Amino acid sequence: MERGALGMSGAALGSGSFVGKGIVSKLSKFSQEVPISSSSGKTKICQVRAVSTDSSKTGHRGRREQNVDGEFYVDRSCIDCDTCRWMAPDVFRRAGEQSAVYNQPSTPESRLRSLQALVSCPTGSIRTVTPSKDVLQAQDTFPLPIHEDLRGVYHCGFHSEKSFAASSYFIQRQDGNILVDSPRFSERLAKRLEELGGVRYMFLTHKDDVADHKRWQKRFNCERILHAIEVVPDTAEVEMKLEGTGPWTLGDDVELIFTPGHTRGHVCLFLKDRGAMFSGDHMGASMENEMFLDTVHNWFSVEKQLESFEALTSYNFTWLLPGHGRRLKFQDVDEKNAAIRKVVNDHRGLSSGRWN
Numbered sequence: 534m535e536r537g538a539l540g541m542s543g544a545a546l547g548s549g550s551f552v553g554k555g556i557v558s559k560l561s562k563f564s565q566e567v568p569i570s571s572s573s574g575k576t577k578i579c580q581v582r583a584v585s586t587d588s589s590k591t592g593h594r595g596r597r598e599q600n601v602d603g604e605f606y607v608d609r610s611c612i613d614c615d616t617c618r619w620m621a622p623d624v625f626r627r628a629g630e631q632s633a634v635y636n637q638p639s640t641p642e643s644r645l646r647s648l649q650a651l652v653s654c655p656t657g658s659i660r661t662v663t664p665s666k667d668v669l670q671a672q673d674t675f676p677l678p679i680h681e682d683l684r685g686v687y688h689c690g691f692h693s694e695k696s697f698a699a700s701s702y703f704i705q706r707q708d709g710n711i712l713v714d715s716p717r718f719s720e721r722l723a724k725r726l727e728e729l730g731g732v733r734y735m736f737l738t739h740k741d742d743v744a745d746h747k748r749w750q751k752r753f754n755c756e757r758i759l760h761a762i763e764v765v766p767d768t769a770e771v772e773m774k775l776e777g778t779g780p781w782t783l784g785d786d787v788e789l790i791f792t793p794g795h796t797r798g799h800v801c802l803f804l805k806d807r808g809a810m811f812s813g814d815h816m817g818a819s820m821e822n823e824m825f826l827d828t829v830h831n832w833f834s835v836e837k838q839l840e841s842f843e844a845l846t847s848y849n850f851t852w853l854l855p856g857h858g859r860r861l862k863f864q865d866v867d868e869k870n871a872a873i874r875k876v877v878n879d880h881r882g883l884s885s886g887r888w889n
């Protein structure tokens with residue numbers, strides 16, 4: 534899309550506490566929907582029940598010995614993305630450089646959270662000893678409302694290994710619902726999104742987190758938005774290509790902010806009326822629930838990323854919804870800005886720098 538076509542409005546923490554984003558393991562059987570290609574060339578969606586495995590099995594799909602005994606366990610294919618640990622912190626935790634079950638779920642709520650984590654796991658690494666009949670019910674709970682104070686904003690679950698396990702979000706709004714980055718394609722999820730009004734736009738923060746964008750576009754006939762710099766052959770047919778440095782608007786309530794650094798053409802989405810910043814891989818939150826700049830997976834320029842961090846002090850948001858890591862809710866804009874300044878100062882080695 535040409536600059537302005539959307540409506541132009543004018544114009545780190547220490548590494549090591551984030552996720553194993555760069556680790557790639559092969560997808561295996563998931564306890565959920567899988568696409569099957571038929572001889573006619575058409576794709577069908579089949580339901581696959583939770584996978585029952587021999588818990589003594591060794592190798593890639595074997596049960597990690599760090600799991601406690603019981604029904605749920607994490608196998609050795611875990612890529613340490615952290616998702617299960619923030620979705621069901623009472624059940625999953627980090628043990629070594631992978632997740633493990635440290636408490637078996639003991640209440641219906643805890644079991645549901647564990648199954649939601651199982652559905653969301655990008656590598657199908659969460660398993661049950663016997664097929665779990667309620668996994669399909671857990672699938673139907675997505676998208677999950679994020680918080681009562683953040684109306685109409687949902688976590689899609691169904692993380693994809695193709696997007697290095699990134700979270701995607703669904704935003705309900707008057708001028709057309711938005712899918713922020715791409716979840717793994719699931720017809721069950723698509724039906725739920727349809728019930729919530731469907732998808733008019735699919736906003737892609739940058740080239741890494743596009744996963745099944747083609748299937749979502751086909752399912753909803755939505756318009757995909759991506760900065761032109763981020764376009765690669767796989768995304769060449771994206772409907773709207775942002776040009777220049779913006780900002781761009783999408784109605785009165787959404788501003789798209791150019792935030793180069795992680796990649797050359799990264800863009801964040803600011804949902805103004807709800808004070809929420811969807812930060813993709815630009816700005817994250819660590820396992821210690823602190824704002825985070827990931828220098829390990831920086832593909833362009835850390836210095837540019839720091840400049841883009843600084844620029845976000847002029848935006849009034851208190852919710853940070855990142856592609857990787859945990860969500861943050863700040864008490865107010867001052868607290869958010871203090872967190873940004875801390876990251877910038879820490880990375881620049883400033884104890885009292887220009888921000889103080």
Ligand code: SF4
Nearest residue numbers: 611612614615617654
């Ligand atoms: S969600 Fe899956 S891949 Fe991610 S940390 Fe948990 S078990 Fe590992």
